[in-house]
Amino acid sequence: MLNKLLAATTLSLAILAVPTTTLQVSASPKIFDNMTGSFRGKGLVKSGPKAKKESIRCRLSGKPDGAKKLKMTGNCAVSGFVFSLNGFIEQTSGNSYRANMFRSLANLKQSNFSGKRSGSKINFSFKAKDRIGKQDVSARITMNVKNASSFDVAISRTDPKSGKNFSVGTIKFAKR
């Protein structure tokens, strides 16, 4: 159960990066418009390279807070656990963004992170230390923004034991 919690925390952390990276696709206020509203996410994820896949569901709502800031509320659930996604995303300059919406994640030490856009796909990565396992969590999130009402999030992360990268899974978001 502990490992499950650790995995879920990492997954949640990865999911949290979604709005940030989405924001950078067009690097314009239009993205904020696209992110405004309610989204449902659905997918399969796994906690380790050899672990079985788990179902995950998310709900996200975006609401503009000024021209360069988007307030996000919502949560994600894997079997037995729910993680909050409350916070905000802010455009700091050009293609650079800052997000601070992860305070409710009790098991995360680092809650501020930033990322940059690259072409039509967005690669976002972060490193954080988990409170339970005390281990470094590093992950990569690849965004594929299909259109204004849907986007996919593919998550991969490093396995702390082997140091190798493995695919956590993909979550498909669609506007409600």
Place this chain on the structure above:
Amino acid sequence: MINGFGLHKLGLVSLRYPLIATLVMIMISLAAAIGISRLEFSGENIEILRDNSQELSDYDELLGQFRNFNNDAVILMRVENLATIEGIETFRDLNFEFQLDERVESILSIFSLVKYGGPDEGWQSALPAEYNSDAEVLASLKQLAKDIPSSQSLFSPNFDSAVMVVYTKAEATKDKNVQETMDALTELGKEFNSETVSVTIAGQPAIRADLIHSIVSDLMLLAPMAFLFCAVLAFVLFRQPMAMALCALPSLLSIGWFLGGAGLTGTSLNFLTNILPALIIVIVFADTLHLYLKWQKLSEKEDDFLVSLNQAIREVGPACALSSVTTAAALLSLCLSGNNGLYELGIVGALAVLGGFVCVVVALPLGAYWASKAGFKPRRSVASKVGLIAGPAMKLLNYRKAVLVCGLLLCAAGLYAHTVIDSRFRLIDYLGTQSEVSQSETFIDSTYYGSTPLFAIVDMNQELTLDDPKNEERVYDTIEAVKDVFPAGSFYSLADFADEIKKAGGQINEELIDELPRFLTSRFISEDKSQVLVTIFSSANLSESEMQERLSKMNLALEKRKLEEFVKITGYPVLSGVVAPRLMDNLRISLLVAVLLSIILIAISTRSIKLGLACFVPNMLPIVCVELILYLLGIPLNMSIAVALTVAFGIAVDDSIHMLNQYMLNRRDHDNLPAVAGALKEVTPALFSTTLILSGGLIIMCFSTLPAMAVFALVVIMTLVFAFLADIFQLPAYLALLNKQEVSK
């Protein structure tokens, strides 16, 4: 004449200062209107059962040490076939929808069950994240039942339904929020409804929300209906709109004062006090009728309306006062049950009845005063024509000894029934007949092990660590004891996880538990880790004997393993199956106390022990006759019936008081037998009319969506009819046998 403790003088004073009295009545009514706007409703049922018993103390310990299990709702999904991709994925989606709702803390379902997959796979869901065929779904569900036996309490063996326990947040299930929360969750479930799928909610929060809904709808529907009935009947009897308005006025004021008083004092209406509004309306109306009939009769001989009004208050007021006091005393006798809910019902009900008397003795005379000033004169009523009904009773006076013997025999048979009749408390009796919650509860009880858990609290040896073999042995021995009584798969505990951890070569310990969220661990272990919980799925709708049987077997199984001093069995089923029936037994005792108290009050107010005793059998008969009928029909005593008998006795004794009052008035100028016959002739129309009115008013309660309300009304009606018969056939026989010297003039 009967002494009404001087309470009737309130009416005389009001007539002396009509303007001031009217203004005071208006002021009180305005304050009541403010109170009504603040009126709240409660679906609470644990507090209603609360007494000082060990069972309640154990239950409090459970809620304090672990979590408030009363906030747990049960979602039932009925589906054509769960063992198909469509069926299981629909349930998975439903599961996630509830899990992601902001009011929900966590969920227990087949999707939250985990198993250890070894060092590489770690902890994972017991069910696969996706399926490729229906056969795969069927195989995985069968495997789940085998691997985790407790999963059998989460889906039906024939795969036509599945349940999930929704642990709601405490704030979401407070009285003021519970209905909104359950409405929202119901709507969430309805999104999944289709031709092959239906989603409904059961469990404590749903029951509470449903109770509140029923209480509100009953108040909005039944009280106005009862009021309308009384008003229409008054019109039929008196054929004068003003007479109808005058007779309806005290009832209207009394219900307003009652609801307003409850609102101002912060007293919520619950499923017990819910009976009071309609009851108060008809009780007050019956007393109003007595007073009005007397005024109307005196008005035929006396032209000065003020003189006839004062005289009517002097002659009938004391009897109305005494009848209100005895009804209040009967309600107060409920306080003797030592139970919170009945204590509140007793106090609130007694105050409401006394408030109702004030409305009768003040509002009616004041109304009549102002109406008479405006030129109103009461007409002879149709009620007087029903005096013919006294004929058979008067004839039976010639056979009074035989009548007495019959009454005594019937009383003895009834007393036997009183002692042997079974008791049962089912919360679903208080839910609407068409209630989805009630239907879901019934389905869950029949298909699963029930929606309401029973708990075995196991005390750990705190000198040892949690994972010490001795502590471990105590938990596993308790589980073995549970297995002796309850079916496999109907319970779960920390041991299920400990077993999985052992498979991985690990050991459950305090550190591991500390790392998990409290909302998860609170289902299994107390915060200080001094107690471990074994949760057994059970029903809240078992009869006393069924629950006692299970508890006895469980205690034997614990004793066999020398665990009795370390393990407590508690949970709502214990409260409903043991505490509530005991409460009903107490109610039966308090009913007898009410009878004795009323007899003493009658003896005091008539200043005659013999007159008090003369009322004993005639007033016992209605109650024991109803119990005899229930016993013969095999209907167990429930809380509504027990309360109904007590309340009905309080009302029924009024007939005796009015009969005695007239008898004593007649004794001023007549010998004993003519006085009895005269009283019969004089009072029978009023008794018949009030019995008819009360019964008619109460029949409206049978239209309640709550079966318990209908039962309550039927029992009260039966008691009133028996009381009427006892008062015109039995009481006169006793009075006729009295020595005239014993009767106070």
